[in-house]
Amino acid sequence: MQQLPRPAPVAIAFLGIDECTLCQKTANDTSFVIPGHGFLYVYPELLLHYINKHNYAPPQEFCDAVQNCPPLTSPEYVEAVKQNCSPGIFRSIHRNR
Ligand SMILES: [Zn+2]
Secondary structure (H helix, E strand, O other): OOOOOOOOOOEEOOOOOEEOOOOOOEEOOOEEEEEOOOOEEEEEOOHHHHHHHHOOOOOHHHHHHHHHOOOOOOHHHHHHHHHOOOHHHHHHHHHOO
16 A cells, blocks of 8 residues: 555545544645545545554555556546546536646
């Protein structure tokens, strides 16, 4: 999971201020998206912290989605995000880029 992308070019800020429940490290409220199959995975900026500092292991299907994700600056990534969420959600998150 060292390859977990950050910052992703499609970022959203709607899940609130993020604070680690184990050590109180804080991060801003930015969340990132990875295309799934018919949905998007949304993860907070602190996910790498949980993995690296607290040995959190995300579900395998999330890890697979990260591994299979197109490069985050590519048009293929944006298209994959678009194809795996509703048009309204895509317009909303794309507008915040
Ligand atoms: Zn922590």
